[in-house]
Amino acid sequence: MPYFxxxxxxxxxxxxxxALQASLDEGWADPARLHREGRRARLLLDAAREAAxxxxxxxxxxxxxxxxxxxxxxxxxxxALAGRRxxxxxxxxxxxxxxxxxxxxxRHEADGGTVTRVGxxxxxxxxxxxxxxxxxxxxxxxxxxxxxHEVGTVQPVAEVAxxxxxxxxxxxxxxxxxxxxxxxxxxxxxxxxxxxxxxxxAGIGLLAVRKGVRFSPPGPSDExxxxxxxxxxxxxxxxxxxxxxRAVRAEAAxxxARLRELTGRxxxxxxxxxxxxxxxxxxxxxxxGIVTFSCLYVDGEALLHELDRAGFSVSSGSSCxxxxxxxxxxxxxxxxxxxxxxxxxxxxGTAAEDVEAFLDALPRVVSSVRAQLGAPAADxxxxxxxxxxxxxxxxxxxxxxxxxxxxxxxxxxxxPVGGVVRxxxxxxxxxLDVPAWCEMRGQRYLxxxxxxxxxxxxxxxxxx
Amino acid sequence: MPYFxxxxxxxxxxxxxxALQASLDEGWADPARLHREGRRARLLLDAAREAAxxxxxxxxxxxxxxxxxxxxxxxxxxxALAGRRxxxxxxxxxxxxxxxxxxxxxRHEADGGTVTRVGxxxxxxxxxxxxxxxxxxxxxxxxxxxxxHEVGTVQPVAEVAxxxxxxxxxxxxxxxxxxxxxxxxxxxxxxxxxxxxxxxxAGIGLLAVRKGVRFSPPGPSDExxxxxxxxxxxxxxxxxxxxxxRAVRAEAAxxxARLRELTGRxxxxxxxxxxxxxxxxxxxxxxxGIVTFSCLYVDGEALLHELDRAGFSVSSGSSCxxxxxxxxxxxxxxxxxxxxxxxxxxxxGTAAEDVEAFLDALPRVVSSVRAQLGAPAADxxxxxxxxxxxxxxxxxxxxxxxxxxxxxxxxxxxxPVGGVVRxxxxxxxxxLDVPAWCEMRGQRYLxxxxxxxxxxxxxxxxxx
Numbered sequence: 001m002p003y004f005x006x007x008x009x010x011x012x013x014x015x016x017x018x019a020l021q022a023s024l025d026e027g028w029a030d031p032a033r034l035h036r037e038g039r040r041a042r043l044l045l046d047a048a049r050e051a052a053x054x055x056x057x058x059x060x061x062x063x064x065x066x067x068x069x070x071x072x073x074x075x076x077x078x079x080a081l082a083g084r085r086x087x088x089x090x091x092x093x094x095x096x097x098x099x100x101x102x103x104x105x106x107r108h109e110a111d112g113g114t115v116t117r118v119g120x121x122x123x124x125x126x127x128x129x130x131x132x133x134x135x136x137x138x139x140x141x142x143x144x145x146x147x148x149h150e151v152g153t154v155q156p157v158a159e160v161a162x163x164x165x166x167x168x169x170x171x172x173x174x175x176x177x178x179x180x181x182x183x184x185x186x187x188x189x190x191x192x193x194x195x196x197x198x199x200x201x202a203g204i205g206l207l208a209v210r211k212g213v214r215f216s217p218p219g220p221s222d223e224x225x226x227x228x229x230x231x232x233x234x235x236x237x238x239x240x241x242x243x244x245x246r247a248v249r250a251e252a253a254x255x256x257a258r259l260r261e262l263t264g265r266x267x268x269x270x271x272x273x274x275x276x277x278x279x280x281x282x283x284x285x286x287x288x289g290i291v292t293f294s295c296l297y298v299d300g301e302a303l304l305h306e307l308d309r310a311g312f313s314v315s316s317g318s319s320c321x322x323x324x325x326x327x328x329x330x331x332x333x334x335x336x337x338x339x340x341x342x343x344x345x346x347x348x349g350t351a352a353e354d355v356e357a358f359l360d361a362l363p364r365v366v367s368s369v370r371a372q373l374g375a376p377a378a379d380x381x382x383x384x385x386x387x388x389x390x391x392x393x394x395x396x397x398x399x400x401x402x403x404x405x406x407x408x409x410x411x412x413x414x415x416p417v418g419g420v421v422r423x424x425x426x427x428x429x430x431x432l433d434v435p436a437w438c439e440m441r442g443q444r445y446l447x448x449x450x451x452x453x454x455x456x457x458x459x460x461x462x463x464x
Numbered sequence: 465m466p467y468f469x470x471x472x473x474x475x476x477x478x479x480x481x482x483a484l485q486a487s488l489d490e491g492w493a494d495p496a497r498l499h500r501e502g503r504r505a506r507l508l509l510d511a512a513r514e515a516a517x518x519x520x521x522x523x524x525x526x527x528x529x530x531x532x533x534x535x536x537x538x539x540x541x542x543x544a545l546a547g548r549r550x551x552x553x554x555x556x557x558x559x560x561x562x563x564x565x566x567x568x569x570x571r572h573e574a575d576g577g578t579v580t581r582v583g584x585x586x587x588x589x590x591x592x593x594x595x596x597x598x599x600x601x602x603x604x605x606x607x608x609x610x611x612x613h614e615v616g617t618v619q620p621v622a623e624v625a626x627x628x629x630x631x632x633x634x635x636x637x638x639x640x641x642x643x644x645x646x647x648x649x650x651x652x653x654x655x656x657x658x659x660x661x662x663x664x665x666a667g668i669g670l671l672a673v674r675k676g677v678r679f680s681p682p683g684p685s686d687e688x689x690x691x692x693x694x695x696x697x698x699x700x701x702x703x704x705x706x707x708x709x710r711a712v713r714a715e716a717a718x719x720x721a722r723l724r725e726l727t728g729r730x731x732x733x734x735x736x737x738x739x740x741x742x743x744x745x746x747x748x749x750x751x752x753g754i755v756t757f758s759c760l761y762v763d764g765e766a767l768l769h770e771l772d773r774a775g776f777s778v779s780s781g782s783s784c785x786x787x788x789x790x791x792x793x794x795x796x797x798x799x800x801x802x803x804x805x806x807x808x809x810x811x812x813g814t815a816a817e818d819v820e821a822f823l824d825a826l827p828r829v830v831s832s833v834r835a836q837l838g839a840p841a842a843d844x845x846x847x848x849x850x851x852x853x854x855x856x857x858x859x860x861x862x863x864x865x866x867x868x869x870x871x872x873x874x875x876x877x878x879x880p881v882g883g884v885v886r887x888x889x890x891x892x893x894x895x896l897d898v899p900a901w902c903e904m905r906g907q908r909y910l911x912x913x914x915x916x917x918x919x920x921x922x923x924x925x926x927x928x
Contacts, residue, residue: 003501008494009696017488024481028666030472034768034785035777037467067531067667068695074684100694103684196696202492203531203667203698218683220538220567223787230564231532232473232660234667304498313499321498323687 002354003313006197007149007177007290007345013199016244020201020236027235032223045235051242055249056191057183058208064225065204065238069176069194070100072207075218075228076172076190077104080141081113083214084170088138089113094126094145094155095333098174101143102329113140123282124153124334131156132163142171146178150317150330150343151281152263152290154178158186170213177287179206180248180348181256189213195241198248199348204237248348255348259288262355266291266344273363278440280336289346292317294331295366296437297375297406298340306365307342312358317341319401319429327401327429337436338429339402340366373402376409390419397455401429405437408460412443415462420446426455434458466818467777470661471613471641471754471809477663480708484665484700491699496687509699515706519713520655521647522672528689529668529702533640533658534564536671539682539692540636540654541568544605545577547678548634552602553577558590558609558619559797562638565607566793577604587746588617588798595620596627606635610642614781614794614807615745616727616754618642622650634677641751643670644712644812645720653677659705662712663812668701712812719812723752726819730755730808737827742904744800753810756781758795759830760901761839761870762804770829771806776822781805783865783893791865791893801900802893803866804830837866840873854883861919865893869901872924876907879926884910890919898922 003011012020027044029037046060053060066072081091093105095117105115116134120126126144135142142164147154157173164171170189178184180198184191191208195201207228209215215228222230248255263286267279276296295303300318307314315321317328318341327338344358392415396404404425415421423434431448438445438460446459467475476484491508493501510524517524530536545555557569559581569579580598584590590608599606606628611618621637628635634653642648644662648655655672659665671692673679679692686694712719727750731743740760759767764782771778779785781792782805791802808822856879860868868889879885887898895912902909902924910923 001500003493003499005494005497005499005501008497008502009492011492012488020488024476024484024665028473028475028660029467029469032787033469033472033777033779034765035467035469035772035779036465037469037777038472067535067698070686070695071531074694078683100684100686103686107684194696196492201488201698201700202696203701205695219542220564220571222534222564222567230538231534231669232658232666234531234665236665237667301498308499313497313501315497315499323496 001311001313002350002358004344004346004358005313005315006347007343008315009196010199010347012201013244013247015247016200016240019243020240023236023239027239031233031235041235044239045233048235048238048242051246052206055183055245056179056206056208058210062210063206063208064228065233066207066229067203067205067231067234069192069197069205071229072192072194072205073098073100073174074104076192076207076209077101077141077143078218079209079215079228080170080172080190080213081108082216082218084140087140090116090136090139091141091143092116092118092131092134092139093143094118094120094131096120096124096148096330097143097145098149098176101174120333122334122336124148124151124280124330125282125285126155126160128156128159128163131160135163135167135169139167139169142169143174144171145174146184147287148281148330149177150328151292151334152287153282154285154287157184157188161186161188179245181252181288182249195237195244198245200241200244201237203234204241251348256288259346259348259350262346262350262352263289263291263344265355266359269359270362273359274366276440278337280331280334290343292341292343294337295340296337296440297373297402297409298366298369299373299402300339300341302369302372303340303342303365306369310361310365312361315343317343319427325428327432332432335436337440338432339405373406375406390416391422392419393422393424395424397424397426397453400427401433404430405433408434408437412460412462417462417464419462421460421462423458423460424451424453424455425458430458431456434460465775465777466814466822468808468810468822469777469779470811471807472779473660474663474811476665477708477711479711480664480704483707484704487700487703491703495697495699505699508703509697512699512702512706515710516670519647519709520643520670520672522674526674527670527672528692529697530671530693531667531669531695531698533656533661533669535693536656536658536669537562537564537638538568540656540671540673541565541605541607542682543673543679543692544634544636544654544677545572546680546682548604551604554580554600554603555605555607556580556582556595556598556603557607558582558584558595560584560588560612560794561607561609562613562640565638584797586798586800588612588615588744588794589746589749590619590624592620592623592627595624599627599631599633603631603633606633607638608635609638610648611751612745612794613641614792615756615798616751617746618749618751621648621652625650625652643709645716645752646713659701659708662709664705664708665701667698668705715812720752723810723812723814726810726814726816727753727755727808729819730823733823734826737823738830740904742801744795744798754807756805756807758801759804760801760904761837761866761873762830762833763837763866764803764805766833766836767804767806767829770833774825774829776825779807781807783891789892791896796896799900801904802896803869837870839870854880855886856883857886857888859888861888861890861917864891865897868894869897872898872901876924876926881926881928883926885924885926887922887924888915888919889922894922895920898924
């Protein structure tokens with residue numbers, strides 16, 4: 001059963017499993033102790049640190065093992081912000097960072113700091129010049145992911161790092177999605193990553209802090225891991241993380257080329273196989289294994305469910321698949337459609353046949369979901385002739401994505417060219433999806449107005 | 465080779481290993497995802513939570529998995545203190561808590577809070593009445609360990625919990641050392657524990673927060689584990705922790721009785737086998753597996769090293785075995801000797817023969833360390849007749865534990881009864897060990913004075 005959600009987590013790499021097994025026997029003791037079990041554990045931990053540091057491209061004493069990538073980011077951001085408090089309290093991040101970065105930024109604001117969130121283009125990429133323009137005299141820290149976790153777009157880290165270096169601002173790079181493929185280029189100051197993204201075990205992350213970066217660890221003091229990761233060290237996980245990172249790196253070049261070809265095939269074929277679909281993310285500067293697309297008139301949760309029944313495990317940035325019922329902040333920042341969103345992220349070793357089987361199943365699955373929702377057929381959407389008057393109101397209050405867009409599409413032909421449809425909706429996804437639909441359909445999005453009955457009116461002018 | 469440092473960590477329990485292996489295959493995916501791998505992971509996590517909650521004695525929705533016992537304590541304390549900020553900022557802890565509690569208390573002080581540290585008796589136990597007297601109108605949180613990690617003394621948690629309940633103050637119990645033996649009695653509000661203490665894997669701890677306790681998690685927000693433990697869940701470790709906790713509990717009663725007999729044997733025999741030794745910790749209200757003693761005129765690091773060479777792994781609270789060169793805060797709070805300190809903590813399944821072998825080796829090892837240090841023989845210590853004048857200065861500046869006490873013992877007989885020895889020392893351990901020596905020897909400790917050349921003069925009056 002093909003698992004295409006590698007950007008969330010991948011199964012344990014065989015090398016990680018072997019290393020874990022071996023170090024369960026040798027690495028369970030407290031490495032701070034003087035007895036032989038403690039010394040043995042310490043040796044394993046030191047060796048894991050050296051191997052991980054080599055793969056990251058830093059000195060062993062610059063790297064600590066954390067309990068997750070999220071902890072690495074939280075500690076890295078809090079430590080650098082506190083260490084640079086004299087410089088100021090301004091933080092700059094991209095608007096498409098992982099939620100752990102954005103949550104830490106919100107926390108920083110709640111604690112009195114200021115935050116600039118740099119936008120991205122429709123492909124999901126930060127502009128290095130625009131990012132650099134955000135640097136201020138009181139900027140304490142900048143954060144930029146090496147590549148985006150939802151759409152695979154690679155960010156201009158080396159250029160941003162250079163701008164940060166010139167400004168004397170440390171740059172923290174969240175390398176969670178890219179570290180398996182190679183070290184992060186450029187003069188970064190802090191780097192965070194998570195082992196379960198490359199086939200290491202859960203419960204282990206990396207935080208590298210370059211010598212010379214002012215750093216003041218948050219929280220109560222603790223002697224372990226240079227004071228940067230409190231609590232008993234998880235040595236078997238550290239050993240397995242380091243060993244599997246080396247193992248995936250050994251095959252990274254060949255596997256990257258192979259997966260890039262497979263995701264390229266999906267990028268090319270999806271628009272041929274499906275109507276009303278948008279492949280999102282930068283077509284060139286992208287990770288090898290991730291491809292993301294959004295389908296009009298499709299409920300993301302129903303789509304995931306049908307794909308799961310067909311044997312394919314993927315994820316989605318659609319609001320209906322989120323516990324908060326908010327569409328993905330990444331898709332929102334890019335200004336692309338969030339409804340019917342599918343992220344395919346291929347684990348290393350994915351067979352070409354599995355990708356073909358997915359492409360084979362996809363049209364059937366999408367049609368079935370669209371049929372269940374009563375999505376408009378292409379000719380139906382073209383309209384049943386203009387309605388009387390120049391404006392038409394579509395009330396979808398209380399109904400969720402993708403219903404507002406489906407109802408809009410059904411009636412757009414009922415107003416004359418130049419006429420306006422008011423879509424009333426209280427679903428947050430509509431704020432993103434109505435404009436995205438207009439962009440895809442060549443209609444004009446006029447903006448939103450508060451709706452007296454609650455929710456919002458989204459105004460669309462028929463252009464053709 | 466007998467490993468007697470179970471209070472630091474124990475090897476993985478066979479049940480934990482099996483559970484870990486099985487859940488590496490089934491529990492690697494993201495439990496927040498909708499696909500089958502995610503749902504399978506979620507089921508495992510839910511089952512682990514139920515099993516752990518049953519063993520703790522709380523509801524599953526009151527328990528989260530953390531990445532260590534230290535994290536459980538840090539999060540529990542910070543969350544309860546923040547949640548009760550309106551009540552006040554006073555924190556009360558015992559002076560013999562694990563360093564993670566005391567470090568969190570220091571952090572709370574640095575952040576503007578106030579802390580009361582309740583002392584202990586010479587056996588290491590808090591007095592419940594004294595603890596209750598420390599509760600104030602502005603007390604936000606109280607913390608008390610279920611049992612001490614260095615000397616094994618069991619604390620009066622149920623009585624303290626009752627006093628806290630009456631005062632409307634939540635009590636956090638650090639149950640790291642006792643949870644393997646049974647649930648914590650009494651009306652506690654929060655409970656923290658660590659799996660590697662009972663044979664679970666590293667990288668996993670428990671935090672229980674009773675319903676109704678005001679709690680505001682520290683740090684950036686995160687959806688996982690009810691917002692109380694950010695970062696990707698370590699499901700294999702959670703499953704292994706829960707399974708091994710059930711397994712050790714099934715044998716806890718029988719094994720506790722067996723280990724208690726073995727540690728009782730050590731408690732009784734050590735004073736017969738060694739001269740100048742003090743067994744510390746409460747002789748009755750104590751954990752089954754821990755026994756601790758201190759030996760005069762012995763360097764703790766040398767003693768650990770010699771025991772290690774003889775095949776026995778133990779730990780020590782002596783200053784020379786600590787990275788900070790400070791004696792154990794627990795021994796200090798108890799007012800007992802810290803030099804030549806040995807903590808024997810027996811893992812479940814320890815063979816009686818191994819304990820006998822330890823008792824057999826101990827006198828030889830201690831004698832050897834004492835001989836290396838030039839410790840005074842019993843008759844030598846009794847003195848070579850009074851020195852001229854009533855006071856004698858012993859300069860041990862620049863020399864470390866146990867040298868100050870050894871030099872004191874060598875000269876005490878050189879002053880007349882009623883005469884005074886001034887011991888000059890700049891080793892922090894002397895502050896604890898000179899008074900402890902006086903207590904053991906029936907001499908009078910008069911106090912300390914600053915020494916103009918640096919360090920401190922400790923004054924001892926010869927009484928006999």
